[in-house]
Amino acid sequence: MGVAEAVVIRDVMAGYGRRTVLHGLSARLPRAGVTAVVGPNGSGKSTLLGVLAGTVRPSRGGIEGGGAGRPGYVVQRDAVSDALPITVRGTVAMGRWALRGPWRRLTAHDWAVVDACLAMVGMSEQAERQLSALSGGQRQRVLLAQGLAQEPDLLLLDEPANGLDLDARRHISEAIDREKERGVTVVHVTHDLAMAMRAEHCLLLDRGRLLAEGPPGDVLSSETLNRAFHDPLGLAR
Numbered sequence: 001m002g003v004a005e006a007v008v009i010r011d012v013m014a015g016y017g018r019r020t021v022l023h024g025l026s027a028r029l030p031r032a033g034v035t036a037v038v039g040p041n042g043s044g045k046s047t048l049l050g051v052l053a054g055t056v057r058p059s060r061g062g063i064e065g066g067g068a069g070r071p072g073y074v075v076q077r078d079a080v081s082d083a084l085p086i087t088v089r090g091t092v093a094m095g096r097w098a099l100r101g102p103w104r105r106l107t108a109h110d111w112a113v114v115d116a117c118l119a120m121v122g123m124s125e126q127a128e129r130q131l132s133a134l135s136g137g138q139r140q141r142v143l144l145a146q147g148l149a150q151e152p153d154l155l156l157l158d159e160p161a162n163g164l165d166l167d168a169r170r171h172i173s174e175a176i177d178r179e180k181e182r183g184v185t186v187v188h189v190t191h192d193l194a195m196a197m198r199a200e201h202c203l204l205l206d207r208g209r210l211l212a213e214g215p216p217g218d219v220l221s222s223e224t225l226n227r228a229f230h231d232p233l234g235l236a237r
């Protein structure tokens, strides 16, 4: 994989205050491909997404070839206040404002994209409901639609299928596949081995270091998983 075909994470050291979480992590993410990031709780997966998103600034190293424009970053649903007085459609429209700038009027095309993204996650019928009135899983789907509506080159998803039912998981997997086909570089954090196996590339993190990188079938071998997890079955919680 040359530099042009990859987003390169080069020797990234990053953390919070004096606490270092990522200890000189280097990896390559295939462009227009899907990378799954796996590893035990607290190993630094979300922090790595934060570095890719630009919300966590590395104290050393950096990202090369992240693509044009702002990455689409879909955080875990617990990280979003559920008290915001906003509709489902309005929440997805925020993805378009992120693209256009907050004071621009959205065009008919913008609203068409918003509605298409709602359809992609199977939430069209809930469009006029308040976000706060939705279940956790439904809210997660709406946040994914918001990320898709940004039409980013780089789409970062933090545990997008966590706690979702089978139908919603299928929607998420299909949305990831569709984005990849459109040429988007997708990086998602997951504890779901089946979902990780669908990716082209996989990073296994352990205590802020890269334990393994490569095709998921190699990285997720029982031998490497045993090195990272005392209880490998805990991964598929």
Ligand SMILES: Nc1ncnc2c1ncn2[C@@H]1O[C@H](COP(=O)(O)OP(=O)(O)OP(=O)(O)O)[C@@H](O)[C@H]1O
Residues within 6 Å of the ligand: 016, 019, 021, 039, 040, 041, 042, 043, 044, 045, 046, 047, 048
């Ligand atoms: N905003 C923050 N401020 C201070 N410390 C943080 C912050 N976010 C995460 N950490 C710490 O950084 C370490 C790595 O956290 P991170 O969320 O990146 O791990 P993770 O691999 O995504 O975990 P999980 O699987 O539980 O989501 C943890 O020890 C956590 O306590």
